[in-house]
Amino acid sequence: MSAAEPLLRVEDLRVEFPTEDGIVHAVDGITYQVHKGRTLGIVGESGSGKTVSSLTTLGLTRRQGARISGRILFEGKDLVTLPEDELRAIRGNDIAMVFQDPLSSLHPLYRVGRQLTEAVRAHRDVSKAKARERAVELLGLVGIPDPARRVDEYPHEFSGGMRQRVMIAMALANEPKLLIADEPTTALDVTVQAQILALMERLQRELGMAIVIITHDLGVVAEMADDIAVMYAGRIVETASATRVFSAPEHPYTWGLLKSIPRLDGSREEDLVPIPGTPPSLINPPSGCHFHPRCPYAQPDHARIDPALEPVPDEPGHHVACLLEADVRRRLWEQLGAGKTPEEALAEVGLPGAAPA
Amino acid sequence: MIRYIVRRLLIGVLILMVVCALTFVFFRVLPTGNPALLRAGRDPHPNLIKEIERVLGLNKPLIVQFWDYMKEFFLHFNLGYSYYSQESVRSLIAERLPATLSLTVGAAVLWVLGGLSVGIISALRRHSIVDRLSMGTALLLLSVPEFWLGFVMLLLFANDIGKLKILPGAGSYVGLTYDPWKWFTSLIMPWIVLAAGSAAVYARLMRGSLSETMREDYIRTARAKGLRERAVVRQGVRSAVNPIFTLLGLEIGVLLGGAVLVETVFNIPGIGVENYKAIKASDFPVVEGTVLLAASFIIVANIVVDIAYAYLDPRVRYS
Numbered sequence: 250m251s252a253a254e255p256l257l258r259v260e261d262l263r264v265e266f267p268t269e270d271g272i273v274h275a276v277d278g279i280t281y282q283v284h285k286g287r288t289l290g291i292v293g294e295s296g297s298g299k300t301v302s303s304l305t306t307l308g309l310t311r312r313q314g315a316r317i318s319g320r321i322l323f324e325g326k327d328l329v330t331l332p333e334d335e336l337r338a339i340r341g342n343d344i345a346m347v348f349q350d351p352l353s354s355l356h357p358l359y360r361v362g363r364q365l366t367e368a369v370r371a372h373r374d375v376s377k378a379k380a381r382e383r384a385v386e387l388l389g390l391v392g393i394p395d396p397a398r399r400v401d402e403y404p405h406e407f408s409g410g411m412r413q414r415v416m417i418a419m420a421l422a423n424e425p426k427l428l429i430a431d432e433p434t435t436a437l438d439v440t441v442q443a444q445i446l447a448l449m450e451r452l453q454r455e456l457g458m459a460i461v462i463i464t465h466d467l468g469v470v471a472e473m474a475d476d477i478a479v480m481y482a483g484r485i486v487e488t489a490s491a492t493r494v495f496s497a498p499e500h501p502y503t504w505g506l507l508k509s510i511p512r513l514d515g516s517r518e519e520d521l522v523p524i525p526g527t528p529p530s531l532i533n534p535p536s537g538c539h540f541h542p543r544c545p546y547a548q549p550d551h552a553r554i555d556p557a558l559e560p561v562p563d564e565p566g567h568h569v570a571c572l573l574e575a576d577v578r579r580r581l582w583e584q585l586g587a588g589k590t591p592e593e594a595l596a597e598v599g600l601p602g603a604a605p606a
Numbered sequence: 607m608i609r610y611i612v613r614r615l616l617i618g619v620l621i622l623m624v625v626c627a628l629t630f631v632f633f634r635v636l637p638t639g640n641p642a643l644l645r646a647g648r649d650p651h652p653n654l655i656k657e658i659e660r661v662l663g664l665n666k667p668l669i670v671q672f673w674d675y676m677k678e679f680f681l682h683f684n685l686g687y688s689y690y691s692q693e694s695v696r697s698l699i700a701e702r703l704p705a706t707l708s709l710t711v712g713a714a715v716l717w718v719l720g721g722l723s724v725g726i727i728s729a730l731r732r733h734s735i736v737d738r739l740s741m742g743t744a745l746l747l748l749s750v751p752e753f754w755l756g757f758v759m760l761l762l763f764a765n766d767i768g769k770l771k772i773l774p775g776a777g778s779y780v781g782l783t784y785d786p787w788k789w790f791t792s793l794i795m796p797w798i799v800l801a802a803g804s805a806a807v808y809a810r811l812m813r814g815s816l817s818e819t820m821r822e823d824y825i826r827t828a829r830a831k832g833l834r835e836r837a838v839v840r841q842g843v844r845s846a847v848n849p850i851f852t853l854l855g856l857e858i859g860v861l862l863g864g865a866v867l868v869e870t871v872f873n874i875p876g877i878g879v880e881n882y883k884a885i886k887a888s889d890f891p892v893v894e895g896t897v898l899l900a901a902s903f904i905i906v907a908n909i910v911v912d913i914a915y916a917y918l919d920p921r922v923r924y925s
Contacts, residue, residue, distance in 0.1 A: 304826075307829075307830055309826060309829055309830060337832050337833075337834070338832065339832070340829070340830055340831065340832035341830055341831035341832035341833075342832055345830070345831075346830045348823060348826070348827060348830075350823060353822065353823040353824065354823040354824055354826070354827045355824055355827065356824040356827075356828070356841055356844075356845070357824070357845070357919075357920075357921060358844055358845060358848070358918070358919060358920065359841070359844075367831065367833060367837070368831045368832075371831055371832045371833050371834070371837075372832055403920045403921070405920070405921050416827075419827075419831065422831075
């Protein structure tokens with residue numbers, strides 16, 4: 250990591266939604282940073298708080314009655330406390346966002362061109378004709394053929410992949426310094442996914458923006474991210490460079506994620522190991538380590554002690570929130586890497602097994 | 607599109623004929639009162655009744671009467687003559703139409719503007735005092751009959767019998783060309799009374815529809831673009847109006863029905879009053895003429911709404 254001041258620094262961010270059933274702790278004290286021109290991948294299951302944390306960056310959870318604490322520092326401004334009109338000036342201008350479902354995220358009754366020009370004109374005092382020129386240029390930039398004609402079409406006249414290109418064009422309208430992409434490829438065909446990721450990488454190189462990519466798909470982060478933050482139950486449980494996370498992951502949840510995706514270079518005998526159980530309730534999260542009910546390696550006291558995100562010894566930039574000894578973790582991952590099941594790994598390392606709830 | 611419109615118009619004509627036939631049958635077959643008997647005076651000689659029936663054409667078989675009526679209507683645009691005044695129904699309608707149009711068009715404007723704006727404010731401030739008050743008032747206005755509301759308004763505000771004598775009361779209507787200001791003031795209360803029910807329906811529909819669209823993903827996109835909240839709301843309203851717009855055609859019918867009552871209460875010389883009098887007096891040609899007029903209003907309104915919808919929603923294309 251560079252020593253320079255990061256573009257975005259999130260510090261101990263908490264987002265809570267009061268509901269009739271209790272307070273939902275959607276984001277429970279997360280800290281991360283994004284540097285200029287770099288890509289951070291935020292990985293986690295649905296309901297781990299990854300989307301809420303990015304919507305909060307843009308101030309979009311405010312009107313949902315969210316209680317927000319902590320700091321979101323962007324170019325010296327705290328986006329948590331910034332007045333709404335100043336935040337609005339940043340939204341879509343310095344920080345832009347691309348959403349998961351491009352069809353529902355585009356207004357069905359407005360022409361694509363109008364949706365692009367309003368993004369430009371929201372932040373720049375340009376004529377309609379100039380904004381329209383820019384819209385055509387943007388559509389061309391994201392690889393939409395015949396942009397001068399398509400600018401007058403409606404979203405339903407575009408294919409899924411082309412719609413997501415439109416969304417990206419819209420996000421790029423004002424050349425943002427930071428692009429937040431929330432599951433940008435989840436709703437798309439696999440072949441189109443690859444095109445969209447390649448497009449985002451090309452645009453990042455050309456425009457020099459930083460990207461936060463939110464996904465549950467490790468394949469996507471492997472492709473895109475420089476750094477990775479793994480989220481579980483509203484917290485970051487592990488953060489490191491992408492290469493580290495794939496080669497030497499430290500958190501049992503990360504192991505679970507890695508072991509539950511098929512690998513071409515692995516032996517076909519090797520079974521995929523799903524993570525047992527379901528994501529926890531965010532109203533009454535489990536005691537102690539939030540992952541302990543689903544963790545095959547949990548020890549009795551893990552239900553009491555709440556682990557903090559701490560540096561991994563001898564690995565600068567790598568942080569993990571796990572109560573297992575660093576040495577034990579390393580030996581466990583060695584066993585798992587060799588194709589052993591969690592039970593076999595436990596026996597090998599000599600830890601008493603914990604029956605996951 | 608042209609083919610679609612032509613088809614719709616042809617179907618509309620067909621519906622008009624069916625409406626005509628139904629009115630014909632209802633009033634001639636179902637026991638209302640024999641117009642000949644009503645015209646013959648006290649204790650008439652049966653021959654007199656027969657004679658009147660012959661003059662009015664009521665002695666012919668029903669199907670022949672209907673055929674004659676249709677022929678006159680389609681060939682000469684002639685709607686027959688009132689049994690009582692011998693006046694041509696067509697000119698009677700032409701004479702009464704301006705008052706009814708003044709009443710209904712004004713009420714429709716009030717209804718749509720009032721209903722939509724109250725609905726929008728309620729949707730944006732859900733569960734606030736303003737929202738609760740407007741939705742409560744809407745429910746009240748929906749529940750009370752027009753004639754009751756009309757009388758209450760007269761008792762409160764009419765310059766003859768009202769508590770606060772601020773508005774012209776019943777029977778004060780004058781034509782627009784005669785005195786525009788008097789025309790306007792005399793119609794304020796009738797407009798409010800006639801619009802109230804429909805405006806209430808629209809306010810509640812708009813509130814529901816807009817609350818829904820404001821939760822759509824594209825609204826989040828609009829905010830993420832950094833648009834001002836006004837512009838964001840405008841996008842929500844644009845979508846929320848569509849489903850409500852389709853009900854406009856149907857609601858015109860409700861409005862015309864209400865016009866009969868409001869014209870009666872406020873003594874406005876319109877089609878509604880004429881229709882009501884004609885029904886009481888078994889003046890078949892006038893009943894048929896006015897019903898036909900109302901039906902064509904509704905049919906044309908629905909065709910216009912459907913055609914306009916294709917422009918409101920680009921995903922809809924008629925073929």
